[in-house]
Amino acid sequence: MDGALRSDPACIAEAELGRLMPMFLWIAPSGHIRCVGPTLAKLCDGLDLVGMRFFEVFEVSRPQLVATMVELRPLAGQRLHLSLRQPPRTALRGLCIPLLDGQGAILNLSFGIRVAAAVREHALSNRDFAPTDLTVELLYLTEVKEAVMEELAAMNRRLMVAQRAAEAQALSDALTGLANRRALDQALARALAAVRRGGVGFALLHLDLDFFKAVNDTLGHAAGDLVLSHVAEVLRAHTRVEDVVARVGGDEFVLILGGPIDGEEVMKIGARIIAGLERPVSFEGRECRISGSIGATLSAAYAAPDADRLLSDADSALYVSKRRGRGRCTIHWVGSDDAGGMKPMPDNGG
Incomplete structure (x- = not known):
């Protein structure tokens, strides 16, 4: 056709048609491809489409399967669904318009909703689309x-x-990384709420360090901070992730140990904690020695446990440990023989 598509009364150069419709095909009545737009040629990189049969390159699936030009002609003006036969089998949409004078048909293609994937797969750019294409x-x-x-x-x-x-x-203590008093209050409230819902209960331990003031007074606050960090490590080592360990004062700590737990188990944990605390800590060539006194109580000992009562009873048990010589654990329980009063249980003997 000497580089132009001709149809009386108008004609257009193939190059200009390619600018107008970069994904067009001119299909001869025989089904051979006579001309192809530049973007469509790019999609079929490695194939010279001109001269090939249309149905060798493309598969038409909708509105019905089509395999010949005779079957394609009645679909002129309808929306076609087709795809390339070669990988990545890019899906396309098309519109077929017959030409006058038996010159075949023009098929204009687009990517439809898969345009983003096609742009990535074929490395397309702005130049591959018509100037008016948005x-x-x-x-x-x-x-x-x-x-x-x-x-x-x-x-x-x-x-x-x-x-x-x-x-x-x-909710954390800046020095030790343990929970602080605010976090403890929240955790204790949650633990008590769980007990009221029928949970298994918990143990509350109040730990006060023995001889810590002497470390601070003789070796300074840097040594005291080192000892407190050591205390935090000991407490973490002898508790579980779900337990709560809080620093509530300079050398005071409160632990919430989830149940089921009984007095015997509390005593064993208390003994292990105290043994860990009594291991000396070296500071600038000098040994820092401390110990700890623990008072504990069990939520299961109360008909209706509340935070203030538990903390008060654990504190009372702590001072029993102090009076008995320090470095020991004492548990208080609500005894039936004293109408709800507190009674110390046997301690670990320090």
Whole structure:
């Protein structure tokens, strides 16, 4: 056709048609491809489509399976679904328009909703689309939106991490990393609520360090901080992840040990904690020696346990340990023989 499609009364150069419709096909009545748009040629990189039969390159699936030009002609003007036969079998949409004078048909193709995937698979750019086609601009806006949404999501994740860190800091002791008094109050409230719902109960331990003041007075606060960090390590080593270990004062700690747990088990845990505390800590070539006194109580000993009563009874048991010579654990329980009064259980003997 001497480089032009001719149809009375108008004609258009193939190159210009390619600019207007970069994914067009001119199909001869015999079914052979006579001309192809530049973008469509790019999709079939490695194949010289001109001269090949249309149905060797493309598979038409809708509105019905089509395998010949005779079957294709009645579908002129209808929306066609087709795909390339060679990988990656790119899906396409098309519209077929017959030409006058028996010159065959023009088939104009597009990617439909899979345009984004096609752009990635075939490395297409703005030059591969018609100047009036808004596809690339829409893709750009979509990519910008995705980038903005990803950045917003990342910012939200950073804010959530920062929030959790701030919350953890607000509930943690700065020196030891243990829970602080605020965290203890919350944990104790949760434990009591669980008991009221029929939970198995827990043990509350109040630990006060023995001889800690002497370390601070003789070796300074740096040595005291080192000892407190050692205490935190000991407490973590002898409790479970689900237990709560809190520093509630300079050298005071409160532990909530989840149940089921009885007095015998509490005494064993208390003995192990005290043994760990009594291991000397070296500071600048000098040994720091401390111990600990523990008072404990069990939620199961109360008909209706409350936070203030538990803390008070554990504190009373702690001072029993102090009076008995320190370095020991004492448990208080509600005895039936004294109408609800507190009675010390046997201690570990220090």
